[in-house]
Amino acid sequence: MTLLLLLGAILSEVIGTTATRFSEGFTRLVPSAIAVTGVVGAYYLLSLVLKNGMSIGVAYGIWAAMGVSLVALIGAVFLGDGLTWVQAVGLALVISGVLALELGAAH
Template sequence: MAWLLLVGAIAAEVTGTIALRFSDGFTRALPTVVALAGYAVAFWLLAQVLSRGMNIGVAYGVWAALGVSLVAVIGAVFLGDSLTWIQAGGIALVIAGVLALELGAAH
Protein backbone atom coordinates (compact mmCIF):
# COMPACT_ATOMS: atom_id res chain seq x y z
CA MET A 1 0.00 0.00 0.00
CA ALA A 2 2.86 2.38 0.79
CA TRP A 3 4.27 2.00 -2.72
CA LEU A 4 0.90 2.82 -4.26
CA LEU A 5 0.68 5.95 -2.11
CA LEU A 6 4.20 6.86 -3.21
CA VAL A 7 3.19 6.55 -6.86
CA GLY A 8 0.28 8.88 -6.11
CA ALA A 9 2.64 11.35 -4.43
CA ILE A 10 4.90 11.32 -7.47
CA ALA A 11 1.98 11.83 -9.84
CA ALA A 12 0.66 14.73 -7.75
CA GLU A 13 4.09 16.38 -7.59
CA VAL A 14 4.62 16.03 -11.34
CA THR A 15 1.15 17.46 -11.98
CA GLY A 16 1.88 20.37 -9.66
CA THR A 17 5.21 21.07 -11.32
CA ILE A 18 3.79 21.00 -14.85
CA ALA A 19 0.94 23.27 -13.72
CA LEU A 20 3.51 25.60 -12.18
CA ARG A 21 4.99 26.06 -15.65
CA PHE A 22 1.59 27.13 -16.97
CA SER A 23 0.78 29.39 -14.01
CA ASP A 24 2.89 32.20 -15.50
CA GLY A 25 4.32 33.22 -12.16
CA PHE A 26 1.07 32.55 -10.30
CA THR A 27 -0.79 35.03 -12.52
CA ARG A 28 -3.14 32.47 -14.08
CA ALA A 29 -5.73 31.17 -11.63
CA LEU A 30 -6.44 27.60 -12.77
CA PRO A 31 -2.82 26.46 -13.22
CA THR A 32 -1.95 28.15 -9.91
CA VAL A 33 -4.67 26.25 -8.07
CA VAL A 34 -3.63 22.97 -9.74
CA ALA A 35 0.03 23.60 -8.83
CA LEU A 36 -0.72 24.36 -5.18
CA ALA A 37 -3.16 21.46 -4.88
CA GLY A 38 -0.69 19.11 -6.57
CA TYR A 39 2.05 19.98 -4.10
CA ALA A 40 -0.31 19.76 -1.11
CA VAL A 41 -1.53 16.31 -2.17
CA ALA A 42 2.03 15.18 -2.92
CA PHE A 43 3.29 16.12 0.54
CA TRP A 44 0.24 14.63 2.25
CA LEU A 45 0.70 11.35 0.39
CA LEU A 46 4.43 11.35 1.13
CA ALA A 47 3.61 11.81 4.81
CA GLN A 48 1.24 8.84 4.60
CA VAL A 49 4.01 6.74 3.04
CA LEU A 50 6.38 7.64 5.87
CA SER A 51 3.72 6.94 8.52
CA ARG A 52 3.43 3.42 7.12
CA GLY A 53 7.08 2.77 7.89
CA MET A 54 8.90 3.28 4.60
CA ASN A 55 12.43 4.55 5.16
CA ILE A 56 12.64 8.28 4.50
CA GLY A 57 15.75 7.92 2.35
CA VAL A 58 14.06 5.41 0.09
CA ALA A 59 10.72 7.24 -0.05
CA TYR A 60 12.20 10.65 -0.71
CA GLY A 61 14.82 9.29 -3.08
CA VAL A 62 12.25 7.50 -5.23
CA TRP A 63 9.86 10.47 -5.05
CA ALA A 64 12.48 13.01 -6.02
CA ALA A 65 14.23 10.94 -8.67
CA LEU A 66 11.12 9.80 -10.48
CA GLY A 67 9.56 13.25 -10.16
CA VAL A 68 12.57 14.98 -11.68
CA SER A 69 12.89 12.35 -14.39
CA LEU A 70 9.22 12.49 -15.36
CA VAL A 71 9.15 16.29 -15.43
CA ALA A 72 12.25 16.36 -17.63
CA VAL A 73 10.82 13.81 -20.06
CA ILE A 74 7.38 15.47 -20.15
CA GLY A 75 9.07 18.82 -20.72
CA ALA A 76 11.09 17.43 -23.61
CA VAL A 77 8.31 15.42 -25.24
CA PHE A 78 5.33 17.74 -24.77
CA LEU A 79 6.58 21.23 -23.86
CA GLY A 80 9.50 21.79 -26.21
CA ASP A 81 12.23 21.72 -23.55
CA SER A 82 15.64 20.49 -24.60
CA LEU A 83 16.96 17.16 -23.40
CA THR A 84 20.53 16.39 -24.40
CA TRP A 85 22.16 13.00 -24.25
CA ILE A 86 24.15 14.19 -21.25
CA GLN A 87 20.92 15.17 -19.47
CA ALA A 88 19.33 11.83 -20.38
CA GLY A 89 22.41 10.10 -18.97
CA GLY A 90 22.04 12.14 -15.79
CA ILE A 91 18.45 11.00 -15.45
CA ALA A 92 19.59 7.40 -15.86
CA LEU A 93 22.23 7.92 -13.16
CA VAL A 94 19.66 9.42 -10.78
CA ILE A 95 17.38 6.43 -11.28
CA ALA A 96 20.32 4.04 -10.85
CA GLY A 97 21.24 5.79 -7.61
CA VAL A 98 17.74 5.41 -6.24
CA LEU A 99 17.69 1.75 -7.24
CA ALA A 100 20.96 1.26 -5.37
CA LEU A 101 19.46 3.01 -2.35
CA GLU A 102 16.39 0.76 -2.44
CA LEU A 103 18.32 -2.46 -3.06
CA GLY A 104 20.71 -1.62 -0.23
CA ALA A 105 17.94 -0.90 2.26
CA ALA A 106 17.29 -3.47 4.94
CA HIS A 107 13.91 -5.15 4.44
Protein backbone atom coordinates in the same frame (compact mmCIF):
# COMPACT_ATOMS: atom_id res chain seq x y z
CA MET B 1 -0.62 0.05 -0.22
CA THR B 2 2.52 2.02 0.63
CA LEU B 3 3.79 1.79 -2.94
CA LEU B 4 0.44 3.02 -4.28
CA LEU B 5 0.61 6.00 -1.92
CA LEU B 6 4.15 6.69 -3.09
CA LEU B 7 3.06 6.48 -6.73
CA GLY B 8 0.23 8.90 -5.93
CA ALA B 9 2.72 11.28 -4.29
CA ILE B 10 4.96 11.14 -7.36
CA LEU B 11 2.11 11.74 -9.80
CA SER B 12 0.71 14.56 -7.67
CA GLU B 13 4.09 16.26 -7.58
CA VAL B 14 4.54 15.87 -11.34
CA ILE B 15 1.10 17.35 -12.00
CA GLY B 16 1.80 20.24 -9.62
CA THR B 17 5.18 20.95 -11.13
CA THR B 18 3.86 20.78 -14.68
CA ALA B 19 0.99 23.11 -13.78
CA THR B 20 3.53 25.57 -12.37
CA ARG B 21 4.92 25.88 -15.90
CA PHE B 22 1.53 27.13 -17.08
CA SER B 23 0.80 29.39 -14.10
CA GLU B 24 2.85 32.29 -15.53
CA GLY B 25 4.33 33.19 -12.16
CA PHE B 26 1.12 32.26 -10.34
CA THR B 27 -0.84 34.92 -12.22
CA ARG B 28 -3.22 32.43 -13.87
CA LEU B 29 -5.79 31.07 -11.42
CA VAL B 30 -6.48 27.53 -12.69
CA PRO B 31 -2.88 26.40 -13.28
CA SER B 32 -1.86 28.06 -9.99
CA ALA B 33 -4.58 26.20 -8.08
CA ILE B 34 -3.58 22.91 -9.71
CA ALA B 35 0.08 23.57 -8.88
CA VAL B 36 -0.59 24.30 -5.20
CA THR B 37 -3.02 21.39 -4.87
CA GLY B 38 -0.56 19.04 -6.55
CA VAL B 39 2.37 19.98 -4.34
CA VAL B 40 0.33 19.93 -1.11
CA GLY B 41 -1.21 16.62 -2.15
CA ALA B 42 2.23 15.20 -2.91
CA TYR B 43 3.54 16.07 0.54
CA TYR B 44 0.41 14.72 2.20
CA LEU B 45 0.71 11.40 0.37
CA LEU B 46 4.43 11.27 1.11
CA SER B 47 3.64 11.77 4.80
CA LEU B 48 1.32 8.75 4.65
CA VAL B 49 4.09 6.70 3.04
CA LEU B 50 6.39 7.61 5.94
CA LYS B 51 3.62 6.90 8.47
CA ASN B 52 3.27 3.42 6.94
CA GLY B 53 6.90 2.70 7.78
CA MET B 54 8.96 3.36 4.66
CA SER B 55 12.27 4.96 5.59
CA ILE B 56 12.57 8.63 4.75
CA GLY B 57 15.75 8.19 2.69
CA VAL B 58 14.22 5.56 0.45
CA ALA B 59 10.81 7.25 0.17
CA TYR B 60 12.22 10.68 -0.57
CA GLY B 61 14.85 9.29 -2.92
CA ILE B 62 12.28 7.46 -5.00
CA TRP B 63 9.82 10.37 -4.88
CA ALA B 64 12.37 12.97 -5.90
CA ALA B 65 14.14 10.92 -8.56
CA MET B 66 10.98 9.72 -10.24
CA GLY B 67 9.49 13.21 -10.07
CA VAL B 68 12.55 14.83 -11.62
CA SER B 69 12.76 12.16 -14.30
CA LEU B 70 9.10 12.36 -15.26
CA VAL B 71 9.06 16.16 -15.31
CA ALA B 72 12.18 16.22 -17.48
CA LEU B 73 10.64 13.72 -19.88
CA ILE B 74 7.34 15.62 -20.01
CA GLY B 75 9.26 18.82 -20.70
CA ALA B 76 11.27 17.18 -23.46
CA VAL B 77 8.44 15.27 -25.13
CA PHE B 78 5.47 17.61 -24.72
CA LEU B 79 6.75 21.09 -23.87
CA GLY B 80 9.67 21.50 -26.24
CA ASP B 81 12.33 21.75 -23.53
CA GLY B 82 14.71 19.34 -25.24
CA LEU B 83 16.92 16.75 -23.62
CA THR B 84 20.61 16.43 -24.41
CA TRP B 85 22.43 13.14 -24.21
CA VAL B 86 24.27 14.42 -21.12
CA GLN B 87 20.95 15.14 -19.43
CA ALA B 88 19.63 11.71 -20.44
CA VAL B 89 22.70 10.07 -18.90
CA GLY B 90 22.16 12.18 -15.78
CA LEU B 91 18.57 10.96 -15.50
CA ALA B 92 19.76 7.37 -15.89
CA LEU B 93 22.29 7.94 -13.10
CA VAL B 94 19.61 9.42 -10.84
CA ILE B 95 17.37 6.41 -11.39
CA SER B 96 20.31 4.04 -10.89
CA GLY B 97 21.18 5.77 -7.63
CA VAL B 98 17.65 5.39 -6.32
CA LEU B 99 17.63 1.72 -7.30
CA ALA B 100 20.89 1.26 -5.39
CA LEU B 101 19.38 3.03 -2.39
CA GLU B 102 16.31 0.77 -2.51
CA LEU B 103 18.31 -2.42 -2.99
CA GLY B 104 20.63 -1.47 -0.15
CA ALA B 105 17.70 -0.85 2.17
CA ALA B 106 16.12 -4.20 1.31
CA HIS B 107 19.04 -6.18 2.70
